[in-house]
Amino acid sequence: MKTWDVIIIGGGIIGLSLAIALRxxxxxxxxxxxxxxxREASYAAGGMLVDCPLETPPSLQPLATASARMYPEFRHELEVESGMKVDLRDHGTILFLRKEHLAHPQFATLFHTVDFAEQEPALGMPGYKEEFEQRWSLKERDLETSHEEFAELFRFPFQNAFHVNERSIDPRAVTGAALKTARNRGVDISSGDPVTAINFSDGYVTGVTTTKTSFPAEKVVNCAGCWSAQIxxxxxxxxxxxxxxxCLVMHPRNLLKYVIRTPDVYLIPRSDGRLLVGATVEEAGFDKRTDPPTIQRLHRAALKLVPKLADAKILEDWAGLRPGTPDNLPILGATEIPGYYVATGHFRDGILLAPITAQVMxxxxxxxxxxxxxxxxxxxRF
Ligand SMILES: Cc1cc2nc3c(=O)[nH]c(=O)nc-3n(C[C@H](O)[C@H](O)[C@H](O)COP(=O)(O)OP(=O)(O)OC[C@H]3O[C@@H](n4cnc5c(N)ncnc54)[C@H](O)[C@@H]3O)c2cc1C
Structure with missing residues (x-):
């Protein structure tokens, strides 16, 4: 009977990336x-590679930054090994903040407000740090968009706009390329049959049982996303x-270049002209249905922000289930059970955190x- 060094439960971006790293x-x-x-959360995601201290919990920041930096190489490797194209965009994010967000304790140390009239960011904010100037500042020249174009495109006060040097990626493309890469590298894949139990002998892991069979291994990693607790x-x-x-189809297809995040809605353009509009954050159990009033509300918020989207057709809508945890932090590491490991709970950042999770795990x-x-x-910790 064939045995494996490691069995990974769950073929989302976390399980696939780890499988490749171990192979x-x-x-x-x-x-x-x-x-x-x-086809679960990793298929439903927007693909923003958010690396912004206003939004990332401080203890997660080192992993978030490391993973964001790994992405160009991670994508290159997946493209080469899978022969598939993976849309990674590098134009950055425009973050629109409300006045009350400007009072955030970290704000002054991280951002420069923009004064388009002065051509240069307003410097001299207290606690200004040089590293952040490059990574989290908004300058008109970075935007390659004039004050007038900006005002015409967005219905949001541009004084509250900040440019963040973040990338975005197409999660379906990255997950598809990771699956093909895993196969090419010789990862064995069993699909269509859930793991029902992890097997033990004398307190040590010996493999997993599915609804049809058992697979032996001395090490098992639970990467089952929001279903991790069930097994x-x-x-x-x-x-x-x-x-x-x-998802809308933009006309022209490059209408929006940047990812846009506001307190109400975010917009993520893809290079093929698609524009993702997201997203709700709901405690609704394992229900993956969309509801028309919610989709309409998101649509209206996008049109309000960018009136030029009025003619953009809706291509599809969907819902996915993020793996949440009580403290909104991932669960990573060995458990007290010898041979049993966990890499789950990536909540809103699992696409971003896939490369670093694979490495550390x-x-x-x-x-x-x-x-x-x-x-x-x-x-x-729980
Ligand atoms: C609407 C939305 C927008 C998002 N936007 C972003 C974003 O912009 N940026 C970002 O970084 N992240 C984003 N996320 C979060 C991101 O999608 C997740 O954190 C990430 O996909 C989690 O990956 P995963 O592999 O852990 O989970 P999943 O992709 O859900 O994979 C888990 C897999 O385990 C399988 N499984 C479950 N139970 C069993 C079992 N018993 N046996 C075998 N297999 C099992 C499932 O079928 C599934 O395929 C978003 C998520 C959603 C829903």
Whole structure:
């Protein structure tokens, strides 16, 4: 009977990225997916690679920044190995903030307000740090958009606009390329059959049982997203957090260049002319249905922000289930059960965090010295 070094439960972006990382280090890997790989949260995501201290919890910031930096290489590798195109965009995000957000304690240290009339950002804010000037400042020249064009495009006071040097990626493309790369690298994949239990002998992991069969391995990693708690022998408090989105087709297809985030809605342009409009954050159990009034509300918010979208057709709408945790931080690491590991709970940042999660989890599983402090994400913290 075939055995594997590691079995990964769940074929979302987290399970797939980890499978590739472990395979690259020489491990034999079986990935067990109950449906089709890459069709759950990782398919539903917007793909903003948010690396902004106003939005990222401080303890997650080192991993978020590291992962954001890994993305160009991660994407390049997936494109080369899969032969598939992965749309990674680098124009940055325009963040529109309301006045009350400007009072955020971190704000003054992170951002420069823009005064278009002066051509230069207004400097001299207290606590200004040089590193942040490059990464989180808005300058008219960075935007390649004049004051007039900007005012014509957006119905939002441009005084409250900030440019963030973040990338965005098409999650469906990255997940599809990761699946093909995993296959090409020799990861075995079992799909269409859920894991129902993790098996033990004398307290050690011996594999998994599915509804049809059993697979043996000494190490098992739970990457089952918001379903992780259902198959965990230890107490894992993951829960589904629903997000509804819609997709418009822009005319012209490059109408919007930047990702736009406002307190009400975000817009993510793709290079092929699609524009994603998102997203709700709902406690609705495992219900993945969209509801028309909610989709209409998101649509209206997009049109209000960018009136030129009035002619843009709706291509599709959908909902996905983010893997939430009580403290909104991922759960990463070894559990107290020998051979049982967890990489889940990535909530709103799982696409962003996939490359770094794969790296740190492969280090944990191999017993290597860790580059990052994973204690805030410990499975035993709950
Ligand atoms: C609307 C929306 C917008 C988002 N936007 C962004 C964004 O802009 N940027 C960002 O970084 N993140 C975003 N996210 C979050 C991101 O999608 C998730 O954090 C990420 O996809 C989690 O990946 P995962 O692999 O852990 O989970 P999933 O992709 O859900 O994969 C888990 C897999 O486990 C499988 N599984 C479950 N139970 C079993 C079982 N018993 N046996 C076998 N397999 C099982 C499932 O079928 C599934 O395929 C968004 C999410 C949503 C819903």
């Amino acid at each position: 690259k280090r020489g491990a034999s890997v079986l990935l067990v997916e109950r449906g089709e790989p890459g 965990s022998p230890s107490r894992l408090p993951t829960r589904p957090v629903k997000g509804q989105m819609l 492969a280090d944990v599983i191999e017993g290597r010295k860790l580059e990052y402090d994973l204690s805030p994400f410990s499975p035993s």
